[in-house]
C-alpha cells in the first residue's frame with residue numbers, strides 16, 4: 470500500500486518536473502537565453518542615488534519580459550517610472566534563476582547550487598522608443614497584463630537592459646562568461662530539424 474503510494478508520488482514528481490526541458494549545461498549561451506526567456510521577473514542592482522545609501526549597491530525586483538512566451542528576443546524589457554529609478558545610461562546588474570521556476574525545487578537543487586542555473590547580466594538600463602518601444606510593450610503586456618492598468622500619472626516608460634556581459638552559473642567549475650554576440654546568436658530552444666544556431 471505505502472509502496473504503491475510512493476510509486477504514485479514518484480510518478481507525479483517526475484510528471485511535474487518534466488515540462489521544462491533545460492538545455493545541456495555546456496551550451497552556456499543557450500542556457501542563458503533559456504533562463505532569461507523563462508523568467509517573468511529579475512533582481513536588479515544599481516548604484517543608489519538616494520540618501521542614506523547614495524553610492525551603495527541597491528537591489529530590487531522588477532518585472533521583465535524578453536518577448537512573448539516562446540518567442541524571446543534575449544533582451545529583458547522593463548516598464549519603469551522615474552519615481553522609482555532615474556534612468557539614463559544607468560549601470561546595472563540583473564539576475565534571473567531557474568529557482569524562479571518549479572525546476573530546481575522538483576529536482577531538489579538548492580537555489581545557490583550551480584545545478585539550479587542562474588544568469589547574471591551586466592550592462593545598463595536604457596529607455597527605448599519608437600518601434601523598439603512597441604516591441605517592449607507587446608513583450609511586457611502579454612506576460613504582465615496588469616501593467617495595462619497601472620496609473621498613467623506615474624509617467625511609465627519602456628526600458629531595456631543593454632547587455633555588455635553575460636555570466637552563467639549552470640554547473641560545477643565556476644562562472645562562465647558569454648559575450649553579448651554569442652548570447653544573441655544562441656536560441657533558447659532547439660529548433661526542429663536544424664541545430665545551426
Ligand SMILES: *[C@@H]1O[C@H](CO)[C@@H](O)[C@H](O)[C@H]1NC(C)=O
Nearest residue numbers: 536537538539540541542604
Ligand atoms: C515570433 O516573433 C516574430 C517576429 O516578431 C513573428 O514574426 C512570429 O510570428 C512570432 N512567433 C510566435 C510563435 O509568436
Ligand SMILES: *[C@@H]1O[C@H](CO)[C@@H](O)[C@H](O)[C@H]1NC(C)=O
Nearest residue numbers: 558595596597598599600601
Ligand atoms: C530614441 O532614443 C534614442 C536613444 O535613446 C534617442 O537618441 C532618440 O532621440 C530618441 N527618439 C525619440 C523620438 O525620443
Ligand SMILES: *[C@@H]1O[C@H](CO)[C@@H](O)[C@H](O)[C@H]1NC(C)=O
Nearest residue numbers: 558592593595630631632633
Ligand atoms: C550599450 O552599451 C555599450 C557599452 O557601454 C555602448 O557602447 C552601446 O552604445 C550601448 N548600446 C546602445 C544601443 O546604446
